[in-house]
Amino acid sequence: xxxxxxxxxxxxxxxxxxxxxxxxxxxxxxxxxxxxxxxxxxxxxxxxxxxxxxxxxxxxxxxxxxxxxxxxxxxxxxxxxxxxxxxxxxxxxxxxxxxxxxxxxxxxxxxxxxxxxxxxxxxxxxxxxxxxxxxxxxxxxxxxxxxxxxxxxxxxxxxxxxxxxxxxxxxxxxxxxxxxxxxxxxxxxxxxxxxxxxxxxxxxxxxxxxxxxxxxxxxxxxxxxxxxxxxxxxxxxxxxxxxxxxxxxxxxxxxxxxxxxxxxxxxxxxxxxxxxxxxxxxxxxxxxxxxxxxxxxxxxxxxxxxxxxxxxxxxxxxxxxxxxxxxxxxxxxxxxxxxxxxxxxxxxxxxxxxxxxxxxxxxxxxxxxxxxxxxxxxxxxxxxxxxxxxxxxxxxxxxxxxxxxxxxxxxxxxxxxxxxxxxxxxxxxxxxxxxxxxxxxxxxxxxxxxxxxxxxxxxxxxxxxxxxxxxxxxxxxxxxx
Amino acid sequence: xxxxxxxxxxxxxxxxxxxxxxxxxxxxxxxxxxxxxxxxxxxxxxxxxxxxxxxxxxxxxxxxxxxxxxxxxxxxxxxxxxxxxxxxxxxxxxxxxxxxxxxxxxxxxxxxxxxxxxxxxxxxxxxxxxxxxxxxxxxxxxxxxxxxxxxxxxxxxxxxxxxxxxxxxxxxxxxxxxxxxxxxxxxxxxxxxxxxxxxxxxxxxxxxxxxxxxxxxxxxxxxxxxxxxxxxxxxxxxxxxxxxxxxxxxxxxxxxxxxxxxxxxxxxxxxxxxxxxxxxxxxxxxxxxxxxxxxxxxxxxxxxxxxxxxxxxxxxxxxxxxxxxxxxxxxxxxxxxxxxxxxxxxxxxxxxxxxxxxxxxxxxxxxxxxxxxxxxxxxxxxxxxxxxxxxxxxxxxxxxxxxxxxxxxxxxxxxxxxxxxxxxxxxxxxxxxxxxxxxxxxxxx
Numbered sequence: 001x002x003x004x005x006x007x008x009x010x011x012x013x014x015x016x017x018x019x020x021x022x023x024x025x026x027x028x029x030x031x032x033x034x035x036x037x038x039x040x041x042x043x044x045x046x047x048x049x050x051x052x053x054x055x056x057x058x059x060x061x062x063x064x065x066x067x068x069x070x071x072x073x074x075x076x077x078x079x080x081x082x083x084x085x086x087x088x089x090x091x092x093x094x095x096x097x098x099x100x101x102x103x104x105x106x107x108x109x110x111x112x113x114x115x116x117x118x119x120x121x122x123x124x125x126x127x128x129x130x131x132x133x134x135x136x137x138x139x140x141x142x143x144x145x146x147x148x149x150x151x152x153x154x155x156x157x158x159x160x161x162x163x164x165x166x167x168x169x170x171x172x173x174x175x176x177x178x179x180x181x182x183x184x185x186x187x188x189x190x191x192x193x194x195x196x197x198x199x200x201x202x203x204x205x206x207x208x209x210x211x212x213x214x215x216x217x218x219x220x221x222x223x224x225x226x227x228x229x230x231x232x233x234x235x236x237x238x239x240x241x242x243x244x245x246x247x248x249x250x251x252x253x254x255x256x257x258x259x260x261x262x263x264x265x266x267x268x269x270x271x272x273x274x275x276x277x278x279x280x281x282x283x284x285x286x287x288x289x290x291x292x293x294x295x296x297x298x299x300x301x302x303x304x305x306x307x308x309x310x311x312x313x314x315x316x317x318x319x320x321x322x323x324x325x326x327x328x329x330x331x332x333x334x335x336x337x338x339x340x341x342x343x344x345x346x347x348x349x350x351x352x353x354x355x356x357x358x359x360x361x362x363x364x365x366x367x368x369x370x371x372x373x374x375x376x377x378x379x380x381x382x383x384x385x386x387x388x389x390x391x392x393x394x395x396x397x398x399x400x401x402x403x404x405x406x407x408x409x410x411x412x413x414x415x416x417x418x419x420x421x422x423x424x425x426x427x428x429x430x431x432x433x434x435x436x437x438x439x440x441x442x443x444x445x446x447x448x449x450x451x452x453x454x455x456x457x458x459x460x461x462x463x464x465x466x467x468x469x470x471x472x473x474x475x476x477x478x479x480x481x
Numbered sequence: 482x483x484x485x486x487x488x489x490x491x492x493x494x495x496x497x498x499x500x501x502x503x504x505x506x507x508x509x510x511x512x513x514x515x516x517x518x519x520x521x522x523x524x525x526x527x528x529x530x531x532x533x534x535x536x537x538x539x540x541x542x543x544x545x546x547x548x549x550x551x552x553x554x555x556x557x558x559x560x561x562x563x564x565x566x567x568x569x570x571x572x573x574x575x576x577x578x579x580x581x582x583x584x585x586x587x588x589x590x591x592x593x594x595x596x597x598x599x600x601x602x603x604x605x606x607x608x609x610x611x612x613x614x615x616x617x618x619x620x621x622x623x624x625x626x627x628x629x630x631x632x633x634x635x636x637x638x639x640x641x642x643x644x645x646x647x648x649x650x651x652x653x654x655x656x657x658x659x660x661x662x663x664x665x666x667x668x669x670x671x672x673x674x675x676x677x678x679x680x681x682x683x684x685x686x687x688x689x690x691x692x693x694x695x696x697x698x699x700x701x702x703x704x705x706x707x708x709x710x711x712x713x714x715x716x717x718x719x720x721x722x723x724x725x726x727x728x729x730x731x732x733x734x735x736x737x738x739x740x741x742x743x744x745x746x747x748x749x750x751x752x753x754x755x756x757x758x759x760x761x762x763x764x765x766x767x768x769x770x771x772x773x774x775x776x777x778x779x780x781x782x783x784x785x786x787x788x789x790x791x792x793x794x795x796x797x798x799x800x801x802x803x804x805x806x807x808x809x810x811x812x813x814x815x816x817x818x819x820x821x822x823x824x825x826x827x828x829x830x831x832x833x834x835x836x837x838x839x840x841x842x843x844x845x846x847x848x849x850x851x852x853x854x855x856x857x858x859x860x861x862x863x864x865x866x867x868x869x870x871x872x873x874x875x876x877x878x879x880x881x882x883x884x885x886x887x888x889x890x891x892x893x894x895x896x897x898x899x900x901x902x903x904x905x906x907x908x909x910x911x912x913x914x915x916x917x918x919x920x921x922x923x924x925x926x
Contacts, residue, residue, distance in 0.1 A: 054747065055582075057579075057580030057582070058578070058579055058580055059551075059552065059579055059580050059582050059585070060552060060554070060579060061553055061554065061575035061576075061578065061579050062553070062554035062555060062556070062572075062575065063554070063555040063556075063568075063571040063572070063574075063575060064555060064556040064557065065556070065557045065558065065559065065564070065567075065568075066541075066557075066558045067558060067559065068558065077527075077530065077532060078530065078531050078532060078533070078534075079532065079533045079534070080533075080534045080535075081533065081534070081535045081536070082535070082536040082538075083536075083537075083538070084538065085538065085539060085540060085558045085559075086559065095536075098536050099534075099536075101534065101610060102531075102534055134578050135578070138578060156748055157747050157748055157749065159747070193747065193748055193749050193860060195748070199861075200748060200749075200860055200861070201860060201861065202749065202858065202859075202860040202861075242865070242888075244717050244886075244888065244922050244923075244924035245717040245924050245925070245926075246717075246924075246925070246926050275527070275633070275635070276633055277633060277635055277670055277677075277679065279677065355537070355539065357533065357535070391855055391856070392854065392855045393854060394853045394854045394855075394867070396679070396853070398670055398677045398678065398679040399676070399677065399678055399679070399709075399712075399869075399883060401853070401867065401869070401883055401884050402853075402867075403853045403854035403856070403866070403867035403886075404854065405854050405855055405856040405865070422858075422861070422863050423856065423858055423863055423865065424856070424865045424886075424888065425853075425854050425856035425865040425866055425867055425886050425888075427853070427867040427884055427885065427886050427924075428884070429884060475884065475885070475886060475924050475925060475926070476886075476924060477856070477865040477866070477867070477885075477886025477887070477888050477922075477924045478865065478888060478922070478924065479865075479888045479889060479890075479922045480922075481717055481718070481719065481922060481924075
């Protein structure tokens with residue numbers, strides 16, 4: 001297998017004639033200012049391609065290139081940051097000159113000699129853009145459209161998009177870190193509108209991974225997204241008003257794991273806990289969930305959308321246990337927050353691009369499986385809601401309140417699934433919701449690879465997952481009282 | 482900072498010309514290009530100390546070409562001659578594969594902004610990092626000193642950005658203008674009975690002289706945070722809901738998305754075929770005012786070079802027009818409304834009541850000051866979102882509430898608007914006062 005690190009060097013710094021000694025010199029220049037504790041430079045060369053279909057034809061396509069270098073210097077809790085959107089030695093020197101403004105009186109720091117930090121090999125260092133001829137990409141989109149339209153005459157509109165990203169990064173740090181990565185990422189989204197007796201409803205599906213476009217041809221994956229989007233749209237045509245109020249909620253496996261991402265994930269990011277702004281701050285070792293709950297953040301799953309060989313500070317990702325049998329075990333850390341909290345980075349330092357500062361972010365966040373059959377869990381509920389598909393969510397990490405919006409849900413009546421209900425938002429309190437988990441299924445699933453997480457205006461790809469869960473009391477925001 | 486004169490604006494205009502020429506050379510029947518450049522500074526302070534100091538410098542070129550009725554697009558952050566040629570070629574390569582659509586193409590030549598007004602959008606702020614830090618510190622300390630229950634801070638920030646936007650197409654139109662955007666914001670944390678709450682406030686303007694004073698922003702952020710302390714839940718019920726001016730802008734935003742051309746021709750809107758229909762109460766008026774001097778949403782032309790012009794969008798509650806670019810207009814058999822890229826200063830005509838008068842009119846109900854999540858279905862208008870705010874009785878605030886949802890259907894909610902307040906925040910693209918809706922479902926304990 002070609003080495004990601006070597007390939008990254010060849011693609012990014014070598015063409016600009018930037019060698020290790022140049023990087024050491026720039027970092028050394030930063031560290032020789034008074035009181036600089038740490039510094040790093042982050043090179044990125046990112047190319048994307050997208051195609052979209054509507055009215056049965058691929059009518060739009062686009063291609064883009066973005067590249068640059070970000071320079072960061074840290075002094076205590078202070079960070080100075082500048083970037084240039086070209087990769088050259090003069091641009092790098094100019095950006096590093098700008099961030100020196102952060103320096104204060106103090107000891108001069110030292111730069112360790114750069115040495116290559118080995119990362120994982122979770123995905124191949126391929127360029128997904130050229131992984132399938134254009135004609136085949138277009139045929140693939142047309143096949144998805146035909147599949148969706150052929151399934152039911154009530155399907156009125158089908159929109160399909162296909163996006164591929166070839167992201168190459170290289171990071172060098174004053175602590176001696178030198179690590180590169182080649183990160184392929186593809187995604188397909190299918191969206192349909194169905195109509196019946198003047199009522200229109202929407203359905204959507206999709207998936208992706210750190211692979212080439214051929215992924216969507218395997219096991220009829222792309223056609224599967226079409227079938228799933230149509231199923232959801234048709235189901236919604238028969239949906240009744242969602243209930244309003246506090247009730248028992250059963251969450252299906254997989255994508256509903258967005259619950260974990262919002263309810264506990266963000267609140268366990270190191271920056272919020274260092275600053276004491278999270279509802280989970282200072283609670284390591286405390287019981288924050290039912291003993292049935294073990295939640296991890298795992299950046300080391302092969303080919304997954306949320307996985308990384310190394311994070312954006314060059315630290316290899318890992319599987320971090322956040323909550324073990326209900327007890328809070330760890331926060332997710334980047335280098336800055338780990339240093340200030342007296343611990344080590346957990347490989348969660350991520351950034352949207354060279355033009356953004358890294359911070360602690362999730363990778364793939366999921367709950368480990370329990371013992372119950374999913375059918376048993378549904379059968380145990382007299383009256384409640386069974387929610388299996390969700391749109392996005394949001395959390396206020398300080399009050400701990402979080403929401404996530406169901407796009408496919410059913411009433412449970414006397415232990416059996418009843419009518420589908422219209423979309424509704426569920427709201428709860430992060431530090432409380434997992435204490436109400438009374439049953440955990442044995443059917444752990446991860447999502448299909450469509451998640452994007454936003455924090456401080458920065459978007460990064462993530463994954464979620466969970467087994468079927470029973471929660472004894474969550475507020476369902478429907479209209480039927 | 483704020484230096485975008487290297488190279489000069491004339492050289493950037495020349496880049497657009499180069500792109501269009503290159504497209505012609507490669508056989509494109511029509512082409513358009515947009516170039517954006519931005520420089521900026523942002524500082525964030527927390528607990529009385531500098532936390533981050535960031536220097537921004539971004540540039541981007543976007544190209545769209547048409548080969549017959551087929552379209553291709555490409556973008557690049559590299560403006561070297563070689564990269565420009567590569568970008569145009571990539572767009573042409575794509576257009577060779579995409580399917581033809583007779584609705585594709587540039588906006589009509591006669592709609593170009595051949596002669597456009599200066600909208601007073603460029604107000605550079607000669608502020609250096611140290612002065613920005615001092616302002617942010619003054620803002621945060623005003624917030625932290627406001628009340629002893631303010632126990633922590635997420636910080637205060639000051640940012641200043643200046644950009645140059647140039648657009649040109651093969652009709653021979655080329656236009657550009659510099660603009661600035663400055664802001665000041667603060668977010669603090671309060672604690673009472675071991676429960677924390679946070680809230681924030683901000684001020685944004687083209688002209689730094691129009692920013693609120695740092696102390697004012699800090700004080701409002703702290704006031705809003707303290708007001709939330711002791712929040713409790715509500716029982717599930719039906720009640721009237723008063724959306725604060727900030728939240729009301731979101732409510733109007735959902736309306737604008739539903740009358741956008743893209744949602745309409747895709748039949749993905751709950752407001753299909755609603756032109757000429759009475760969607761709002763008969764006294765409600767909305768207009769688009771793209772030429773307000775120094776306003777955040779002002780623009781002399783849209784993303785296709787079409788001259789923007791003021792228009793009435795809702796007259797006596799009746800929808801007068803959609804929000805269209807040239808493609809969606811052709812799909813609908815209509816004409817572009819100069820909204821490629823969105824609306825420019827949507828103004829909801831304010832009523833006469835201030836917030837206190839609106840609370841009295843509501844009597845008992847919910848004042849919503851924060852909404853969470855994306856629970857809005859644009860196809861059906863179904864609305865269900867997490868909310869926080871205050872429970873009101875006899876026109877007076879009783880206590881803060883949280884962990885509840887409000888739900889309804891937007892079409893119904895728009896019909897049920899009882900009043901629009903006079904409390905408009907002009908520092909927004911959507912300018913509206915608070916909006917009182919007759920009845921919604923509140924879900925809680």
